[in-house]
Amino acid sequence: MIDFWNVHGWFFIVFLCMFPRLTMFLTGIFGAWFSPLFFIGWLFAPRVTVAILATACYWHTNPVLCIITWIWALSGESAEKKAVSKRKS
Numbered sequence: 001m002i003d004f005w006n007v008h009g010w011f012f013i014v015f016l017c018m019f020p021r022l023t024m025f026l027t028g029i030f031g032a033w034f035s036p037l038f039f040i041g042w043l044f045a046p047r048v049t050v051a052i053l054a055t056a057c058y059w060h061t062n063p064v065l066c067i068i069t070w071i072w073a074l075s076g077e078s079a080e081k082k083a084v085s086k087r088k089s
Contacts, residue, residue, distance in 0.1 A: 001060050001061050002057060002058065002061065003058075003061045003062065004054075004057075004058045004061065004062045004065055005062075012027075016050055017072065020046035020047050020049075020050055021042060021046045024042055024046060024049070024050065025042070045073075045077055047072065047073035047076045047077050048073045048074075048077060050069065050073065051066075051069045051070045051072075051073035051074075054066055054069045055069070055070070
């Protein structure tokens with residue numbers, strides 16, 4: 001089993017929070033580049049894509065980090081969609 005902290009650090013988490021699409025693009029996150037679902041997620045819901053990949057890879061070693069990732073993903077996506085809908089009005 002892989003521990004998140006053995007592979008990544010705090011800077012990686014900060015960049016994923018602030019720039020999820022750019023970070024996933026530059027790092028080729030978790031080797032998922034060849035999946036069509038990854039590209040759809042990267043385009044439409046990058047935070048949810050990060051949460052799914054984090055849960056799949058790190059749930060057994062870092063469940064608290066995965067739960068925090070899901071809270072961040074769901075709140076961030078809804079806030080982003082709300083801001084875009086207000087901008088269009």
